[in-house]
Amino acid sequence: MHISTEAVQIGLDWDSRTGAVTVPIYQTATFRHPGLGQSTGYDYSRSGNPTRQALEEGIARLDGGARGFAYASGMAAITNLLMLFQRGDHLIVTEDLYGGTYRLFEQIFHQYGLEFTYVDTSSLDEVAAALKPNTKALFVESLTNPLLKVADIRALSNLCRERQLLCIVDNTFLTPYLLRPLDLGADITVYSASKYLAGHNDTIAGLVVAKDPQLAERIYFLQNSVGAVLGPQDSWLVIRGMKTLSVRMDRQQENAAALASWLEGHPTVAKVHYPGLAGHAGHDLLKGQARGFGAMIAFEVTDPALVETLLLKTRLISFAESLGGVETLITFPELQTHADIKAEIRARLGINNVLLRLSVGIEDVNDLIADLEQAFAQEEKGEA
Structure with a gap:
C-alpha cells in the first residue's frame, strides 16, 4: 500500500x-x-x-x-x-x-x-x-x-x-x-x-x-x-x-522548487541552498535515496540590510520560527533558531548575518514570489 x-x-x-x-x-x-x-x-x-x-x-x-x-x-x-x-x-x-x-x-x-x-x-x-x-x-x-x-x-x-x-x-x-x-x-x-x-x-x-x-x-x-x-x-x-501529508508535501515541494529557481536568479541573492537545484552538492544523492527534495530553502542575500527588510516587509510570508506548516514562514537562523550555537562555530558553518531560511507553504507560488519581489523592491527604493 x-x-x-x-x-x-x-x-x-x-x-x-x-x-x-x-x-x-x-x-x-x-x-x-x-x-x-x-x-x-x-x-x-x-x-x-x-x-x-x-x-x-x-x-x-x-x-x-x-x-x-x-x-x-x-x-x-x-x-x-x-x-x-x-x-x-x-x-x-x-x-x-x-x-x-x-x-x-x-x-x-x-x-x-x-x-x-x-x-x-x-x-x-x-x-x-x-x-x-x-x-x-x-x-x-x-x-x-x-x-x-x-x-x-x-x-x-x-x-x-x-x-x-x-x-x-x-x-x-x-x-x-x-x-x-x-x-x-x-x-x-x-x-x-x-x-x-x-x-x-x-x-x-x-x-x-x-x-x-x-x-x-x-x-x-x-x-x-x-x-x-x-x-x-x-x-x-x-x-x-x-492524513493530508502527501498532498501538502507535494504542493510545498512544487512551490519550493519554483521559489528556489526564482531566488537563484535574483540579483541581490548571493547563494541558494536547496537540494532540488541541480547545482546543489547533494542533489544527486538525495535524488537517489528519497522521493523528493523537501520544501525548505536557505538563501544568502548580498547585503545584511536586506535581512530586516525581508523579515519585516513581506506581507504574505510570516516572520516566525518553526517550519513545515501550510503557511510560508521566514526566519533568521543566526539570531533565531541557531542563537545557542557559539558565534565562531556559526561563522565557520556559514550560519551568518545574511542567511535566511524559508519554510515554503501551500499558497499560490506566484503570490509568494510577488511578496518577496515587493519586499526586495522596498530595499532598492530605500524604504526599509
Missing part, C-alpha cells in the same frame, strides 16, 4: 463499536479494570492511551518500523533517546544541526557525562575520522538545518553496523513520505511532529520510530518511566495532519 494511502487510513478502524471514521480523543487519565489482576490493555495514560497508540502505530507503519512513540515535543523525543546512553559514551553529531538540539546536547547532557563530536555528516570520511573507542551512536539530520546538506543514510548506516553503533536519523525535514531511513539501514528515526507531520502550526509534538523490537522495548521503558508523553488532544491533531 502506498504511503499516502497508509497516512489517510491512520486510526480509521480504531473504534469498531461505533464505526467512527476518525479515532476518538480518549481524554482520560486512568482506566477502570474489569477485575482483580485484569486489564483492558490500558491502565494509566502515561503508559498508554488509545488516541496516542493510534498515532504511534500509524507513524511506525509509515516509517516501516517495529514500534512508534509519541512525545510532548521533538526535544522531549530526543531527550528520551539520549537516555539510552550512559556517562562516558560518545556520539557523533551533524555539525549544522538545529540549535535547540545543540543546546540540549551541550548545555544539558554534556554535564551528565555524554560526549559529542560535531562533523559534516554529508562526508562519510569525516564521520569515520571522528570515531572513538567509546563511540556509541551517530545522530544525523537527513537534511541539515539550516544549510540543507544531504547525508548518505545508507553509507552511514553501514558504517554504524560495522562498528555496532546506533544510527539515529532526525528526518523532520523530509518525513517518511519522502525518505524512510529505516529502509536504508538506520535504527531509529526521530521527528519534530510539530512540523510537516502535524502540518498546521497548531500543536507541539515529537515522534520516534525504532526498527528493532528489542530496541523498541528499551525505548518504551524510558518513555513510560520519564513520562514526557503526548496528550490525547495533541495526538489527535497530529493524526489529522498526517
Whole structure:
C-alpha cells in the first residue's frame, strides 16, 4: 500500500463499536479494570492511551518500523533517546544541526557525562575520522538545518553496523513520505511532529520510530518511566495532519522548487541552498535515496540590510520560527533558531548575518514570489 494511502487510513478502524471514521480523543487519565489482576490493555495514560497508540502505530507503519512513540515535543523525543546512553559514551553529531538540539546536547547532557563530536555528516570520511573507542551512536539530520546538506543514510548506516553503533536519523525535514531511513539501514528515526507531520502550526509534538523490537522495548521503558508523553488532544491533531501529508508535501515541494529557481536568479541573492537545484552538492544523492527534495530553502542575500527588510516587509510570508506548516514562514537562523550555537562555530558553518531560511507553504507560488519581489523592491527604493 502506498504511503499516502497508509497516512489517510491512520486510526480509521480504531473504534469498531461505533464505526467512527476518525479515532476518538480518549481524554482520560486512568482506566477502570474489569477485575482483580485484569486489564483492558490500558491502565494509566502515561503508559498508554488509545488516541496516542493510534498515532504511534500509524507513524511506525509509515516509517516501516517495529514500534512508534509519541512525545510532548521533538526535544522531549530526543531527550528520551539520549537516555539510552550512559556517562562516558560518545556520539557523533551533524555539525549544522538545529540549535535547540545543540543546546540540549551541550548545555544539558554534556554535564551528565555524554560526549559529542560535531562533523559534516554529508562526508562519510569525516564521520569515520571522528570515531572513538567509546563511540556509541551517530545522530544525523537527513537534511541539515539550516544549510540543507544531504547525508548518505545508507553509507552511514553501514558504517554504524560495522562498528555496532546506533544510527539515529532526525528526518523532520523530509518525513517518511519522502525518505524512510529505516529502509536504508538506520535504527531509529526521530521527528519534530510539530512540523510537516502535524502540518498546521497548531500543536507541539515529537515522534520516534525504532526498527528493532528489542530496541523498541528499551525505548518504551524510558518513555513510560520519564513520562514526557503526548496528550490525547495533541495526538489527535497530529493524526489529522498526517492524513493530508502527501498532498501538502507535494504542493510545498512544487512551490519550493519554483521559489528556489526564482531566488537563484535574483540579483541581490548571493547563494541558494536547496537540494532540488541541480547545482546543489547533494542533489544527486538525495535524488537517489528519497522521493523528493523537501520544501525548505536557505538563501544568502548580498547585503545584511536586506535581512530586516525581508523579515519585516513581506506581507504574505510570516516572520516566525518553526517550519513545515501550510503557511510560508521566514526566519533568521543566526539570531533565531541557531542563537545557542557559539558565534565562531556559526561563522565557520556559514550560519551568518545574511542567511535566511524559508519554510515554503501551500499558497499560490506566484503570490509568494510577488511578496518577496515587493519586499526586495522596498530595499532598492530605500524604504526599509
